[in-house]
Amino acid sequence: MTSAAAAKISPVNPDNIKAVYLSADDLKVAASLLYNAYFDDPLFVDIFQAEKEGYESRLRSAIREELNAFWVSRQPMVGLFDDGRLLAVACLTSPDAAFGAGRYWHWRLKMLLTAGLFGTRQMVEKEERVRANVPAKDYHMLSFIAVHPDYQHHGLGHILMGAIDSVLEEDAKSEGVAVYVTLPKCLSFFADGRYNMIGPLEVGHITGHIMFRPRN
Numbered sequence: 001m002t003s004a005a006a007a008k009i010s011p012v013n014p015d016n017i018k019a020v021y022l023s024a025d026d027l028k029v030a031a032s033l034l035y036n037a038y039f040d041d042p043l044f045v046d047i048f049q050a051e052k053e054g055y056e057s058r059l060r061s062a063i064r065e066e067l068n069a070f071w072v073s074r075q076p077m078v079g080l081f082d083d084g085r086l087l088a089v090a091c092l093t094s095p096d097a098a099f100g101a102g103r104y105w106h107w108r109l110k111m112l113l114t115a116g117l118f119g120t121r122q123m124v125e126k127e128e129r130v131r132a133n134v135p136a137k138d139y140h141m142l143s144f145i146a147v148h149p150d151y152q153h154h155g156l157g158h159i160l161m162g163a164i165d166s167v168l169e170e171d172a173k174s175e176g177v178a179v180y181v182t183l184p185k186c187l188s189f190f191a192d193g194r195y196n197m198i199g200p201l202e203v204g205h206i207t208g209h210i211m212f213r214p215r216n
Contacts, residue, residue, distance in 0.1 A: 012082055012087070012151055012154045012156065013082075014154075014155055014159065016082050016083060017080050017081070017082055017087075017156070017159055018080070018081045018082075019078055019079070019080055019081075019159065019160070019162070019163035019166070020078070020079060020081060021076065021077060021078060021079075022071075022077040022078070022079045022086075022089065024071060026079055026086055027067050027068070027071060029086045030067060030077065030079065030086065030089045030091075031060070031063050031064050031067055033086070033088070033089050033146040033147075033148060034063045034067075034089065034091075034144050034146050035059060035060055035063055036146070036149055037144075037145070037146035037147070038059070038063070038144070038146070039056075039059065041182055041183065042182050042183070042206045042208075043126065043180075043182040043203060043204070043206045043208060044059060044062075046122075046204045046205050046206050047122040047123060047126070047204060048062065062123065063144075066091075066143070066144070067091070070091055070093075070143075075091070075092060075093050075094055076091075076092045076094060076140075076167045077089065077090070077091045077092075078090045078091075078092075078160070078163045078164065078167060080156055080159060080160055080163070086148075087147065087148045087151050087156055088145075088146065088147040088148065088151075088156045088157070088159075088160045089144070089145070089146055089160075090142060090144065090145045090146075090160050090163065090164055091142075091143050091144040091145075092140045092141060092142050092143065092164065092167060092177070093140065093141045093143060094140060094171060094174070095138035095139055095140065095171065095173055095174050095175075122203070122204055125203065125204075126180070126203045126204075127141075129201060129203060130178070130180045130201065130203075130210060131178075133198065133199070133201055133210050134178040134198070134210060134212060135198060135212060136175040136176055136178070136212065136214075137175065138173050138174055138175050139174055139175045139176050139177065139178055139212075140164075140167065140168055140171070140174050140176070140177045140178070141177070141178050141179070142164065142177055142178065142179040145157075145160065145179075147160070157189060158192075158193070161193040164177060165177075165213075168213075168215060174215060175214065175215055176212055176213050176214040176215045177195075177212070177213045178198075178210065178211070178212045178213075179195065179210075179211050179212075180201065180203075180208050180209070180210055180211075181208055181209045181210075181211055182206055182208035187209060187211075190211050190213075191211075193213065194213050195211040195212060195213040196211060196212050196213070196214070197209060197210075197211055198210040198211060198212050
């Protein structure tokens, strides 16, 4: 990073950070944060075939359609804001069978048109297999989590984890939060957040780990 670029980055004061649910106007910025966070994620690299031309477009489209599906279905999407700037985001699915791996037909159609048949199938298979291995019936699934690259290592991830816990506490029937971790460096982050290791799971050519944070 150049000194000029660094000068444009304002320091983060944790006392000024606000965790709120995203609005429709926030989705574009949230999609950008998620794109940067998952561009090198092994699972998405595999699912959307990074070795083939158009990977960036397929990934952007998939993330955009996922966020649209979350919004239409009123699934919890939490953002961390500092004076109006969206710095971090977490997207969860609530314990509702109506919003699962299959989503609904118009989501599938859009995903087929933008991400392709292979990518769509892999996205659905990934969620179905993860859900089949979670040791709970009614629970939240942490589908996406991202912190702005310029504001990482400032404690925002832990603040976001606290916001996720608040979402869990708002739903009396939820037994906890599950997540499928594909980056080894993230395992300790979730372990520090009291997520228990359930075990490895291979999806496509990638082996990740299912972790679960039970309700207190």
